[in-house]
Amino acid sequence: MACWLISTDLDGTLLNHKTYDYTGIIPLLSQLKARDVPVILNSSKTLAELTKWRQRLDLTWPVIAENGGVMQVGQNPPDLVGxxxxxxxxxxxxxxxxxxxxxxxxxxWSVEQVMQHTGLKHPDALNAMQREVTEPILWLGEAPGLVLFEQALKQQGLQLQKGGRFYHVMAQHSKASTLKILLNNEHHYLSTQSAWQLLALGDGENDRAMLEMADIAVVMPDANGGYLTLQSNNQIYQAQQSAPDGWVEAVNRWVLKEAE
Structure with a gap:
């Protein structure tokens, strides 16, 4: 039986893109916990946001925030990668x-403007504003200017990463690069298991590297019903339903069904 490890995006993957609904996730997470399957929240969200979601979902595993820019193991001080x-x-x-x-x-933006642009309620919007290493932006200009903007970022060692709602300006890190750091951390339990089967779930361009390193990549439909195209020699599965139902469907299909 495979030793599964799950690395998952949140918005549009674990959470519904529009409503942030996660109906059906809690019972499934309880089954995963009973089988000692680690679930790593790996998101563009801030550490403050992921701390709240870790509490809501009753998870104790490490989290990776801000597109790989921040990592926290347990209650230890966070590691800033970005x-x-x-x-x-x-x-x-x-x-x-x-x-x-x-x-x-x-x-x-003010907190009210962040609420308007994200659909978050006031407390969650405040957590979303506690950014440490990435700046989400909306590009309001023409496409040629965006190309020049991205080139200028590269000259400063920065990159422009496209997410579900925003472009993210950040250093040269990713969800995948920091997940690799975590799995190679000799001081953490995850590094003691050398044969993890990685199931990664995501829907956006900023999930690409994480999905392409996975043994099984679950591509969730984006807000328009389309799918990210991957270049991977490993197995790729397109979830047939949007979040959270597609997340439940995929995890049941690949992880829990095998455990039966």
Missing amino acids: RPIKQIRTFLNHWREQSGWQFEGFGD
Whole structure:
């Protein structure tokens, strides 16, 4: 029997893209816990957000926040992999003034505006604003300007990662690169098992690297019903339902069915 490890995105994967519904997830997580299957929340969300979701979902495993920029194991202080948000916002404000690029980000918005752009309630919006290493933005200009903007980021060692709702400005890290760091951490239980079968679930471009490193990649339908196209020699499965039903369907299909 395989030793399964699950690495999952949240928005549009574990949580419904529009309503954030996670009906049916809790009983399934209880079954996974009973079988000692680790479930790693691996998201563009902040650590403050993932801490709340870890509590809601009754999970004790490590979490990876801000597209691989922050990792926390247990109650230990978080490890910051990315570049500090203050530095990123300084770059962005300078470039916007100098080049006239049209974009807005979390650093520009009030909590009410974050609520409007995300659909989050006030407490969750406040947690979403506690960013440490990534700046989500909305690009308001033309496509050619976006290309030039991305080139300027690269010159500063930064990248532009497309998520479900926003582009994320961040350093050269990913959900996959930090998951690899976690699995190679000799001080954590996860590194003692050398034969994990990785089931990764995601729906967006920022999930690509994580999905392509998985033994089984579950691609969730995006908000428009389309699917991310992967380049992987491992097994790829397109979930037939949107979140959270598609998450339940896929985990039952690959992990729990095998355990029966």
